[in-house]
Amino acid sequence: MAHQRSNKLEGLKESPMPVGEPVPSTPKAVIFDIGRVIVRLDLNRALAPIAAAMHGAIDQSAKRLSPEETWAFIRADQHWQDWQEGRISSAEWHQHLMRRLKLSLSYREFRDAWNLVLDPELILSESLFARLSARCQLALLSNTDPIHAECLEQRFTFGRYFPVRIYSCRIGASKPSPLIYRAALELLGVAAHQAMYVDDIQEFVDAARQMGLDAIRFETRDLLEVELCRRQLC
Template sequence: MKAVLFDLFGVIARLQSPASQAVLEETIGADRERFWAAYWGHRAPYDRGDVTGPAYWRGVCESLGIAPDARLTADLIAADLDSWSGIDQHAVDLLDTLAGRGHTLGLLSNIPEELAARYETTHPWLDRFSVIGFSCRIGSAKPEPAAYAWCVRELGLAPGEILFVDDRADNVAAARELGLDGHVFTTPDALEAALAGPPV
């Protein structure tokens, strides 16, 4: 194993907290279950970069029977970006450990352009990655095979020389179907132990 290809959210960055989800729910003022169904139902094109933030939120609002104005759209975009901005510093520190051992590091994340731009301007540790596959810029998102294939090509390694790390078992399974090794992430300590032990 020569490279470790990381997922971002749920591994290095934290998933949305209940508090941040509540801010989104209060901002849009819609039924909770219907809101989250619309939020995720419209998300894939946003993550792939097919639509911008305003267009994404227009679609979400239309599904809920809400006519968004510029202020509401801006508030929703801001609350959404904030909800995905928490970092696990222990996981960030692990990047340095792995790089020190000679591992090449890559990143593959389902992420819209506005959020990708925020991470680039606020998180200098992104420089630790020799390859960054943001879905909004490569035109495909996990678990689509093309997303993994893009990273394999950019890393310049055989699939079997790459360990893909993600908190979602379905994304790891998709990577394994293409010949990558896979690790379902739970904690930084568990990942470090797996890397130090037998192949995962």
């Protein structure tokens, strides 16, 4: 399997570039989103228990929400962005959400369930970050809440390759706001055109490009490797 993957990657690396497509310059820094780029998000594992509790608490006759629908329901809350940008504490968010969902989970129960969304099996390997960190600066840039930020810092080790770690809940701004991209650039000490940005959400890629960053949408590790090689980072 590894041999087949290597052959596939080599084939992609050797594919000719489309005529007229400019060759990107080698960045001084690479900035990564986290969720669905580095860390897998397992909504079912985290939200199935909450969805089940919601079904019992709100209306027994109502259709039971899927984990994806539960995630969308929670993200649509009027205070979601306040929590994501650090204007309310995790304790306040927990109390608000329990009242809204008519649940009685303790803070610890909610925190532990919430953190289950962060799958310990990474999408991108630490060997990639070790290699890149020898060639350029690395940074993390994520829309995330204080509970997940703490979990990422304590339970995952890939952060050691990222001396600059920007979380929306600590900056007070979230993507696609220019403020959060600017915060990363300032801490890295590079201009926008000197940084590469990787995200799985096209809206955030577009926002980074408008700031002048060399931004790409993440799809697979193999395709990311191709883009890194085009920038002399392989």
